[in-house]
Amino acid sequence: MEKRPRADTFVDExxxxxxxxxxxxxxxxxxxxxxxxxxxxxxxxxxxxIAMVRADMREEVLSSNAMWYCLSxxxxxxxxxxxxxxxxxxxxxxxxxxxxxxxxxxxxTPAMYRSFSNFVYSLGSLPEFGFMAWFYLLTNPLRAFRxxxxxxxxxxxxxxxxxxxxxxxxxxxxxxxxxxxxxxLGGVA
Amino acid sequence: xxxYTYFPGCSCSEGGAKAYGRSAQAVSKVLDTELAELDDWNCxxxxxxxxxxxxxxxxxxxxxxxxxxxxxxDLVTPxxxxxxxxxxxxxxxxxxxxxxxxxxxxxxxxxLEYHGTVRVRHLLDVFVNDIGYDTIRSKVKRNLGGLKxxxxxxxxxxxxxxxxxHPEAPQSLDKLIASLGGEPVPFPLKSRCCGGALIISxxxxxxxxxxxxxxxxxxxxxxCLATVCPLCQTNxxxxxxxxxxxxxxxxxxxxxxxxxxxxxxxxLSGEDLGLxxxxxxAERVLAKYI
Numbered sequence: 001m002e003k004r005p006r007a008d009t010f011v012d013e014x015x016x017x018x019x020x021x022x023x024x025x026x027x028x029x030x031x032x033x034x035x036x037x038x039x040x041x042x043x044x045x046x047x048x049x050i051a052m053v054r055a056d057m058r059e060e061v062l063s064s065n066a067m068w069y070c071l072s073x074x075x076x077x078x079x080x081x082x083x084x085x086x087x088x089x090x091x092x093x094x095x096x097x098x099x100x101x102x103x104x105x106x107x108x109t110p111a112m113y114r115s116f117s118n119f120v121y122s123l124g125s126l127p128e129f130g131f132m133a134w135f136y137l138l139t140n141p142l143r144a145f146r147x148x149x150x151x152x153x154x155x156x157x158x159x160x161x162x163x164x165x166x167x168x169x170x171x172x173x174x175x176x177x178x179x180x181x182x183x184x185l186g187g188v189a
Numbered sequence: 190x191x192x193y194t195y196f197p198g199c200s201c202s203e204g205g206a207k208a209y210g211r212s213a214q215a216v217s218k219v220l221d222t223e224l225a226e227l228d229d230w231n232c233x234x235x236x237x238x239x240x241x242x243x244x245x246x247x248x249x250x251x252x253x254x255x256x257x258x259x260x261x262x263d264l265v266t267p268x269x270x271x272x273x274x275x276x277x278x279x280x281x282x283x284x285x286x287x288x289x290x291x292x293x294x295x296x297x298x299x300x301l302e303y304h305g306t307v308r309v310r311h312l313l314d315v316f317v318n319d320i321g322y323d324t325i326r327s328k329v330k331r332n333l334g335g336l337k338x339x340x341x342x343x344x345x346x347x348x349x350x351x352x353x354x355h356p357e358a359p360q361s362l363d364k365l366i367a368s369l370g371g372e373p374v375p376f377p378l379k380s381r382c383c384g385g386a387l388i389i390s391x392x393x394x395x396x397x398x399x400x401x402x403x404x405x406x407x408x409x410x411x412x413c414l415a416t417v418c419p420l421c422q423t424n425x426x427x428x429x430x431x432x433x434x435x436x437x438x439x440x441x442x443x444x445x446x447x448x449x450x451x452x453x454x455x456x457l458s459g460e461d462l463g464l465x466x467x468x469x470x471a472e473r474v475l476a477k478y479i
Contacts, residue, residue, distance in 0.1 A: 018281060018284070018287065069394075071344070071384065073348065074344055074348035075344070077349045078348050078356040078357070091236075091240050094240040094241065098240075098241045107390065109387060109391060110241075112237070114237075117242065120231075120237075120238060125203075126199040126235075127199075127203075128204045135389060135390075150427055153430070153468050154468070157465065157466045157467070158207070159208075159427075161204065164203075165202060168229050170229075171231070174252070174300065175252060175299065177298045178252055178299040179249070179295075181297075181299075182244045182291070185295065187244055
């Protein structure tokens with residue numbers, strides 16, 4: 001598929017991403033911010049983030065920690081009086097910030113999401129225990145130590161599988177071919 | 190007999206919520222419903238993949254949808270996250286031609302094509318809307334008379350808009366609990382977030398959300414909670430002790446999958462339902478009914 005020319009402004013770029021087109025409709029009513037369970041942790045609230053995109057504050061937006069606090073609870077999305085897909089917009093900003101190497105270092109969520117995705121890419125399914133152990137050891141070994149009681153309680157109740165579920169060899173190859181092709185196509189927009 | 194293709198998702202197959210998958214199958218049998226597992230399915234990618242590489246995340250879902258399309262049946266999942274992710278892919282493929290073109294091209298690299306015909310359903314939707322409360326009530330052998338249950342929907346079974354129920358004040362699980370003889374307690378936070386996967390990267394904020402949910406359930410008289418999502422169950426159950434440590438509280442509320450509660454009412458054995466996998470023991474409140 002032909003690549004579209006690079007947009008002039010940040011808001012053009014976001015509008016061209018599927019799910020991001022609603023950004024021009026925002027009336028800054030703040031319903032998304034008021035609905036968000038995590039707005040108080042964000043360096044910019046969801047409504048501010050939209051205003052900043054429209055003010056062409058590219059770098060500030062993409063290096064913000066705000067979208068990484070999105071829980072995908074979709075409360076903002078169902079309440080927005082303008083029908084903006086606010087949660088999807090957050091995901092679009094996350095992807096863009098990852099692609100451009102700007103993702104915030106003030107939260108561990110980007111690293112956690114990357115570990116998760118790497119496991120899924122390699123195995124086609126998510127071994128919960130392996131993923132969590134890997135992530136904790138990678139980012140915060142002390143936290144790994146503190147998680148031992150939780151891990152043990154899960155283990156005792158038969159809820160920690162060490163072994164990962166595997167796809168058939170054909171399935172693994174097929175999935176890999178699909179994901180590699182997707183990667184070569186470089187993004188949704 | 191009703192037939193569906195079944196997508197367990199990682200948690201409900203080999204993961205931490207095996208008991209959900211097992212009890213879903215056991216209960217479906219009683220309800221003359223076949224949930225046939227999709228062959229060779231892959232992870233839906235969940236929120237993390239959507240947040241780092243959107244096109245790949247659509248492709249992960251699309252492979253599952255393409256495989257399911259060959260069987261021509263509704264695709265049912267017990268996991269609220271799989272439910273949203275698979276549905277989201279379906280609607281993006283319909284709404285955005287450029288997404289569809291790219292996904293088609295990627296699928297073709299794996300020798301697959303998808304025509305957009307698979308309906309993705311949540312297990313709760315199938316039970317209450319296809320099978321119905323009356324049929325469920327007719328299978329009850331041990332009426333859960335008097336058991337006070339907080340119906341916890343969480344977010345993604347009702348939001349954004351793939352829903353079969355109200356996005357903020359849903360009722361289907363309340364009615365299902367009532368049809369088992371249980372008493373659904375008023376639960377104002379029934380569709381508020383448990384913190385999701387951020388329990389891993391931002392534990393403090395997730396514990397706060399979990400604490401509020403437990404407090405709301407308990408102060409409304411609940412003896413236990415019923416959930417429809419593996420991640421909600423894990424957060425509320427496995428992290429309840431962490432909440433108690435952090436906020437000096439004494440919560441001791443069992444958190445059951447709604448299928449486990451149905452199974453108890455249908456007279457199935459605790460083993461079939463994986464009741465022993467609850468971290469906060471459920472036997473105390475269920476003793477009367479088992």
